[in-house]
Amino acid sequence: MPKQLHISKAIAATFVVLTVSAIAGLVTMIIMYQSELSTMDPTAPPTIPSTTTAPPPVMRLPKNLIPESYEVVLWPRLYTQIIEVINVTSPNQTMLFTGNSTVNFHCVQKTSTIYLHSMELNVSDAKVKNRDNNQDIDVTSTYYHKDQSDFLVVELNTALMAEGNYSLFLSFHGEISDALEGLYVSSYIEEDDEGDPNAERFLAATNLEPTLARRVFPCFDEPEMKAVFHVTIIHRQNTIALGNAERYSTNTHDGWQYTRFNPTPRMSTYLFAFTVSEFESIPSAHERVKIKTFARPEAIKAGHASYAANITGKILTFYEKLFGIDYTQKKLDQIALPDLNPAAMENWGLITYQEGGLLYEEGVSSLLHKEVIATLIAHEIAHQWFGNLVTMKWWNEIWLNEGFATYMTYFAVDHVEPSFNVKDTFILSSLHEAFEEDALASSHPLNPPPQDIQTTFEIIQMFDSITYSKGAIVLRMLADVVEERVFNKGIRMYLRDFSFKNTDESNLWDYIQEAVTEDGGHTKVAKMMDTWTNQIGYPVITINTTNGEIYQKRFLFNDTSESSLWWEVPIRVMSNTTGTQLTWLRTPGPETMDKFLSKHGEWILANVNCTGYYRVNYNPENWDALLTQLETNPHRIPLMNRGQLVDDAFNLARAKLLNVALALNSTRFLRREKAYLPWESAVRNLEYFVLMFDRTEVYGPMQAYLREQVRELYGFFKNYTEHSQVPEDHSLQYNQILAIEVACSNGLPECVEMVQQMFAFWMKNNTNIIHPNLRSVIYCQAVAYGGKAEWEFAWKKYQSSSDISEKDQLRKALSCTKTIWLLNRYLEYTLDPEKIRLMDVASTINYISENVAGQALAWNFIRGHWEYVSQGDAATVIEGVTSRFSTQFELEELERFATDYALDSATRAVYQAIEQTQVNIEWVGENKDVILEWFESQSSS
Incomplete structure (x- = not known):
């Protein structure tokens, strides 16, 4: 599952950054149909009483029972089309699902109690059988724990004996969710058989990671408790059921269709998946695996799934060759869902995506949107090995799934789309995402102790930038140290020996160490990596080039925090007279080394090509020399480092380790810079200044400076832009968008005139001449400089468009207006799923909060509607809405929020926001006058 994408940039072409950072299991069963009908009667199962008992000593299931296989029958009663009945005012839709399951398990320690998970299911008819002698075992009681464990407890009058084999049968029924959790309903509009173009269609889908399989059927819902699944789905005729494995057989009975699937591979419960829909598909080419991409029939017929289908087989083949292990199943389905809470989910054999992550419409979607699709597909297919085939033992090490999938994505996308040149951009995006979060004292280790990650909310909080981005970057650092070919050899051995099993990071280090040793290397892998995965944070390396002295300390925005941590730091260093060398800093220091003299x-330049996960500070003389090099001949410094020098300077200034004026000086070379990475780095870092000062007198001189800095870059693209064209080079396409964003948002007259004229032409002629690449930025700026008429036009187009990419661009643009009442109304629209889908609520609120006119509105809004808003990505909402907080009053409001509201999965995000606000208050107080003076001096000169 990819980290949920969100946009949080005010003056920058932030959606560009997100575009690149974008930065996510099968079965046979023989059952008599009449038996299935009788056991699944929805009126039969009584509700189990919620008996309160003493909770178990821990939140984890006991290890005395080991599941081996499940036989699961699920019967969603959902209609894909609502049949209107004369004189009936309400439709005859039903949200009920019924089912039964049998789990076969092995007993390793004598017990008279069965613990498993079940959540919001009415469970009945518990039957336990000794499979060794086919004898029934009496069940004395069945009850739920009233705590966060979600334990369903089955008490027996006869103990299960060690080394025995048993089974548990349960009937159950529950509600299909409308909140995108567990088994849920999704809807879309498509022409029906009667010719109605606005007919509503429904489908059922699952989203079970991390702990929602228990909402679909009772199970041992922990990743280490892998099993084989034999599944039957009962669904309405003329619909298609997809599951983790190939369909074994399909039959009909009394208007219902029974689809049985082949057995799944041995897998974790969170990978269980199925969908029931009227979707159609397009195949992909692969010599061995049947690959199909499913979507709405309208989208398939229009060819919107063609790009995804074209690259999927190539990505799968690339990974098979890289890992030396074939994809383990005969089929791979991927489906574009109108509603899905994550951007995508890697279910084994049935990968689910938000429509916008899988569909591409020629002439409407941005050319750069292909990168989003390629990135998501590469991430999810990487999970078929990292996560599905080999799975972490517990959620505290989810980085073994997500960090690897993120890291491998760099290579897969570069292979299938070499013209994108994505590696450098992906790497810096991941690096900066991780740096930002890991510079707070409220961060967490990449691999926290398992006892710290117990509840569902604690597990969900692990799906963050540390897990995804830091995970990928430390893997890249290790691969750089031991060499990529050696690293890949260790990975192949690791995947081979742990297929269908669970691991922890020590297993990974052992296999990479074996590859290193066989190659004659001397790196102590576990010793090095322990400092990067089991410690919080990362270091700043300080180099004094006048005496060659070097030392390290933990980097924190709140630099008053003391830390005794230190890391084994691999340092690639070069100068303007020497090539790159690798050296190590294995102590806190200071140490003296000639190579830093x-x-x-x-x-001297350290961390060449940003291969290490650390920041670098220098003595003032070396900083001056580097900045002079940037202004006179920047190409002497590697491209990635041109961006990283800017990023380090600004963040060191935020941490009060560097003069803020020096950080601002690092942007002066941009006046003549055309490359994307340095511009992206500068604009993203200046965004922090915007957030802190766009409500103060600093903002005017800052805008004046940015107008002049971007003037030449905007002019470079002007001929392209005014003729609605884009350059061929991929990175220049990004920079064109960034140039428009910076120029217009800072009031460059020719840019403002351009967006107004293009949008006005569309409004007057109903003909959109704006290039798809430029629509998002031009829509936003035109709405920002417009009024009610422009907003209403954009809203009308949003409502009428059937293209997901176009809708997303318009949804962002609607947040750009400076008219308060329009922003307030737009916030109210997020409460109506007919207007704004639940999965889009968090990002829509964040878009509004990025707007200085909407930030206070958004903060008040989420407090007034927290119960609804927090159903989505609550942590992202908190991060976005509080990003401008920099006053004591705002801090006190945030602290009250932390006390008065149920934070659940947003808990860490709220306390990180409190810490960041404290840092902001102190930083603004210390730097405002200096920054104002610097920008004023630039304007006067």
Whole structure:
């Protein structure tokens, strides 16, 4: 599952950053149909009483029972089309599902109690059988724990004996969710058989990661408790059921269709998946695996799934060759769902995506949107090995899934779309995402102790930038140290020996160590990586080039925090006279090394090509030499480092380790810079200044400076832009968008005139001449400089468009207006799923909060509607809405929020926001006058 995408940039072309950072199991069963009908009667199962008992000593299931296989029958009663009945005012839709399951398990320790998970299911008819002698075992009671464990407890009058084999049968029924959890309903509009173009259609889908399989059927819902699943789905005729495995057989009875699937591979419960829909598909080419991409029939017929289908087989083949292990199943389905809470989910054999992550419409979707699709597909297919085939033992090590999938995505996308040149951009995006969150004292280790991650909310909070981005970056750092070919050899051995099993990071280090040793290397892998995965944070390396002295300390925005942590730091270093060398800092320091001692006129550059997960600070003389190099001949410094020098300077200034004026000086070379990475880095970092000062007198001089800095870049693209064209080079396409964003948001007259004229032409002629690449930024700026008429036009187009990419661009643009009452009304629209889908609520609120006119509105709104808003990505909402907080009053409001509201999965995000607000208050107080003076001096000069 990819980290949920969100946009949180005010003046920058942030959606561009998100575009690149974008930065996510099968079965046979023989059952008599009449028997299934009788056991699944929805009126039969009584509700189990919720008996309160003493909770178990821990939240984890006991290990005395080991599941081996499940036989699951599920019967969603949902209609895909609502049949209107004369004189009936309400439709005859039903949200009920019924089912039964048999779990076969092995007993390893004598017990008279069965613990498993079940959540919001009415369970009945518990039957336990000794499979060794086919004898029934009496059940004395069945009850739920009233705590966060979701334990369903089955008490027996006869103990299960060690080494025995048993089974548990349960009937159950529950509600299909309308909140995108467990088994849920999704809807879309498509022409029906009667010719109605606005007919509503429904489908059922699952979203079970991390702990929602228990909402669909009772199960041992922990990743280490893998099993084989034999599944039958009963669904309405003329619909298609997809599951983790290939369909074994399909039959009909009394208007219902029975689809039985082949057995799944041995897998974790969170990968269980099925859908019931009227979707159609398009195949992908692969020599061995049947790959199909499913979507709405209208989208399939229009060819919107063609790009995804074209690259999926290529990505699968790339991974098979890289890992030396074939994809383990005969089929791979992927489906574009109108509603899904994550951007995508890697269910084994049935990958689910939000429509916008899988569909591409020629002439409407941005050319850059292909990168989003390729990135998501590459991430989810990587999970078929990292996560599905080999799974972490517990959720505290989810980085073994997500960090690897993120890291491998760099290579897969680069393979299938080499013209995108994505590696450098992906790497810096991941690096900066991780740096930002890991610079707070409220961060967490990549691999926290398992006892710290117990409840569902604690598990959900692990799906963050540390897990995804830091995980990928430390893997890249290790691969750089041991060499990529050696690293890949260790990975292949690791995947081979742990297929269908569970691991922890020590297993990974052992296999990479074996590859290193066989290659004659001397790196102590576990010793090195322990400091990066089991410790919180990351270091700043400080180098004094006048005496060669180097030392490290933990980097924190709140630099007053003391830390005794230190890391084994691999440092690639170069100068303007020498090539790259690798050296190590294995102590806190200070140490003195000749390679960090500069000669006359020489500068030193550490962390060449950003291979390490650390920041670098220098003595003032070396900083001056580097910045002079940037202004005179920047190409002497590697491209990634041109961006990273800017990022380090600004963040060191935020942490009060560097003069803020020096950080601002690092942007002066941009006046003549055309490359994307340095511009992206500068604009993203200046965004923090915007957030802190766009309500103060600093903002005017800052805008004046940015107008002048971007003028030449905007002019470079002007001919393209005014003729609604884009350059061929992929990175220049990004920079064109960034140039428009910075120029217009800072009031460059020719940019403002351009967006107004293009949008007005569309409004007057109902003909959209704006290039798809430029629509998002031009829509936003035109609405920002417009009024009610422009907003209403954009809203009308949003409502009428059937293209997901176009709708997303318009949804963002609607948040750009400076008219308060329009923003307030737009916030109210997020409460109506007919207007704004639940999965889009969090990002829509964040878009509004990015707007200085909407930030206070959004903060008040989420407090007034927290119960509804928090159903989505609550942590992302908190991060976005509080990003401008920099006053004591705002801090006190945030602290009250932390006390008065049920934070659940947003808990860590709220306390990180409190810490960040404290940092902001102190930083603004210390730097506002200096920053104002600097920008004023630039304007006057």
